[in-house]
Amino acid sequence: MEKFDLNILGTGSALPTTRFNPTSQVVNFRDNLFMIDCGEGAQTQLRKMQLKFSRLSHIFLSHLHGDHCFGLMGLISTLGLLDRTGELVVHAHPDAEKVFRPLLDYFCAELPYKVIFNPIAPQKHELILEERSLRVYSIPLKHRVPTCGFLFEEKPRPRHIIREMTDFYQVPVRDMNRLKDGADFVREDGTVIPNDNLTRPAEPTRKYAYCSDTTYHKSIVPIIEGVDLLFHEATFLEKEKARAKQTMHSTALQAAKIAQAAQVKKLVIGHFSARYNDLNVLLEEAKTIFPETVLAEEAKCYPI
Known part of the structure; x- marks a missing residue:
């Protein structure tokens, strides 16, 4: 079966720690790399996981909070130092170009390749990218700023x-x-x-859904129904439910309820608060509702 893997670069939330890198992932689809969010240190994690920079052509930013996008400028600069020539497409809220274009003009004025910003509407569920064997859709999420997740869907293969x-x-x-x-x-x-x-019949098509950052949001269930792998943020334990609601994040129990309602095959939880020294408490809470749950581990690859 053709490669379709999730590589975890960072699992932390907003507060930097020595234990977790900020949020970033890479989907490897048939040796083509698609980055989801780009927190600080993402490029270092790419090297640690031996993922080829040259295979990266698209970056998807869920929203414009620093822990999800502060690594973008460094990565773009490094790609220039590596003499990249192929264009890089950044799919993000329209404000992303307003934020990053002046920085590119100042720090990366002589890039040997083009950086293209593709504006997306986080409040809509729509097709963002279509390639020969893959489609990527937005998933509207509910956070303090406009935010969306992403659904990676393999196209049906021939009989x-x-x-x-x-x-x-x-x-x-x-x-x-x-x-x-x-x-x-x-x-x-x-x-x-x-x-x-x-x-x-051909082998069944595979799907991966990424949902971070978001409060408990049942409206996403029909969009992610039946996916092979779901990443859903689980920033807090249920006993911090009030804090989760205030910051518009989710608890591990709520992530599990979403997975259960959507009848997904496997749940990966991440975006951990720095307050938890033992992440197993989050895992055990989620598994009371959805047993097929695992913790997101940095530098680990999850086959889809």
């Missing part, structure tokens, strides 16, 4: 040809692509050979 059957029915080569797309085969005498007799 598998059953060679002995196509040989038996003497299917011409010109019809093979139609069979892969699900069409029946019609012989010259008008006989219809059902597609199921000639092909096998």
Whole structure:
């Protein structure tokens, strides 16, 4: 099966600590890298995980809080030092270009490549990026500033040809692509050979959803329903529910409730508050509702 992995660069929340890096992730889809958020130190973590800078072409910023975007300028500068020539696309709130373009003009005036800002509307669920085998959608979240998550969805793959059957029915080569797309085969005498007799179903498509930062927000459930892997912030324990509501973050229990309602296959929780020395308390709380929960661990790869 083609590569589709989640690489965790940083799992911390707003307050810097020596234990956690600020939020950042990389989705590796068929050796093409897509970064989600870019907190300070993201480029150092890329090196530690031996992810190739040259494979990174798109960066998605969930919102413009510093712990999610202060690493962007350093990464852009480093890519210039590495003589990058291919364009880099930053998908973010329209204000992102207003914030970063003056800094680029001042610090990176002679970049050998283009930085393109693609404005997105965080309040909408819509298609942001479409490539040959992948689609990326926004997921409206509820935070103190306009914020969205991201849904990475593998496109359906073609059906598998059953060679002995196509040989038996003497299917011409010109019809093979139609069979892969699900069409029946019609012989010259008008006989219809059902597609199921000639092909096998393709492997199920895979989906990954990223939801950080957000208060408990049940409206996202239909968008993320059935995903193979869900990352959902779990900044606080349920006993700090009032603090979570005030700062518009989620508790571990609330993250688990979202995963349960959406019937996802696996939940990864992260964006941890610096107040917790033992993260297992967050994990155990989430697992009371959704047993298929794991902690986000920095420098770890999670297959999707």
